[in-house]
Amino acid sequence: MSSNREIKQDIRRLAEERDAIILAHNYQPDEIQELADITGDSLGLSIAASETSKKVIVFCGVYFMAESAAILSPEKTVLLPRIDAGCPLADSITPQELRKVKAQHPGVPVVTYVNSSADVKAESDICCTSANAVRVVQSLESGEVLLTPDRNLGKFIASQTDKTCHIWDGCCCIHDELPIEDLRRCIEAHPDAVVLAHPECQPQILALADHVLSTSGMLNHAGKSSEKKFIIATEMGLLYQLRRENPDKEFILASAKLLCRSMKLTTLKDVHRSLATMTPIITVPEEIRVPAKKALDRMLAVPRDN
Numbered sequence: 124m125s126s127n128r129e130i131k132q133d134i135r136r137l138a139e140e141r142d143a144i145i146l147a148h149n150y151q152p153d154e155i156q157e158l159a160d161i162t163g164d165s166l167g168l169s170i171a172a173s174e175t176s177k178k179v180i181v182f183c184g185v186y187f188m189a190e191s192a193a194i195l196s197p198e199k200t201v202l203l204p205r206i207d208a209g210c211p212l213a214d215s216i217t218p219q220e221l222r223k224v225k226a227q228h229p230g231v232p233v234v235t236y237v238n239s240s241a242d243v244k245a246e247s248d249i250c251c252t253s254a255n256a257v258r259v260v261q262s263l264e265s266g267e268v269l270l271t272p273d274r275n276l277g278k279f280i281a282s283q284t285d286k287t288c289h290i291w292d293g294c295c296c297i298h299d300e301l302p303i304e305d306l307r308r309c310i311e312a313h314p315d316a317v318v319l320a321h322p323e324c325q326p327q328i329l330a331l332a333d334h335v336l337s338t339s340g341m342l343n344h345a346g347k348s349s350e351k352k353f354i355i356a357t358e359m360g361l362l363y364q365l366r367r368e369n370p371d372k373e374f375i376l377a378s379a380k381l382l383c384r385s386m387k388l389t390t391l392k393d394v395h396r397s398l399a400t401m402t403p404i405i406t407v408p409e410e411i412r413v414p415a416k417k418a419l420d421r422m423l424a425v426p427r428d429n
């Protein structure tokens with residue numbers, strides 16, 4: 124049996140041979156993030172994938188993330204080392220269900236969180252991330268919006284805008300089920316810590332947070348802040364980058380329950396097998412890819428805050 128060091132060396136050799144770049148989401152296991160050429164959030168990684176000259180993208184994450192890379196880079200081969208790495212939030216709405224809701228609200232623009240399947244994006248007017256959701260909604264002329272699929276992100280957006288928000292009832296069970304007692308205990312034990320919470324958490328969790336941020340927002344904030352201690356309310360994988368980039372600061376996970384099993388499926392052996400066999404390849408049919416890309420492109424065209 125090869126050691127992790129040998130497997131990593133062989134992955135590097137294969138990546139070179141295949142002209143591949145290895146991307147790892149912020150929630151991946153530590154050894155996968157350590158191995159990756161680039162780590163980040165799902166959209167940031169897909170944009171990085173579209174900008175690289177490499178022909179093969181190894182996406183260490185979950186299914187919808189590899190789909191996003193395939194939507195933005197149809198000319199590249201996108202590998203997802205674990206084909207069974209799904210996302211219950213993305214699965215919480217089907218395109219058929221979305222079409223039904225759209226029929227109930229004719230003319231109301233659909234804003235879909237990037238944590239969704241390609242065919243749901245294809246039925247949407249514009250995408251958003253947890254970092255730009257409020258800005259995307261504010262950029263729309265309509266006074267009414269349909270927000271899918273995350274109800275907690277939807278409620279957070281609704282709290283930040285005067286627009287009428289119709290919210291789909293999906294959620295990320297990891298963020299949604301964060302026990303408030305765990306967070307309260309953490310705050311009591313570390314009253315000097317700054318609380319950073321992800322908008323996929325329930326409103327009563329966000330009410331206890333100092334800042335509501337995406338994973339990239341948390342990394343930016345922690346890096347720039349003069350504060351030294353943070354309580355983190357998102358999936359535990361983010362602690363790897365937070366600690367690596369800020370060795371002088373302390374990061375405390377709000378609850379030991381913040382663990383996504385799907386995100387933790389990928390192993391070094393899976394990455395090795397994927398590169399050796401060039402499977403499983405993720406593709407998105409053109410009739411879905413083109414409208415899904417339009418929804419992503421509309422989001423990317425929304426001006427950023429200065």
Ligand code: CIZ
Pocket residue numbers: 148163164165166237238252253254321336337338339
């Ligand atoms: O979109 C992503 O990458 C996720 C799952 C969360 C975030 O806030 O970055």
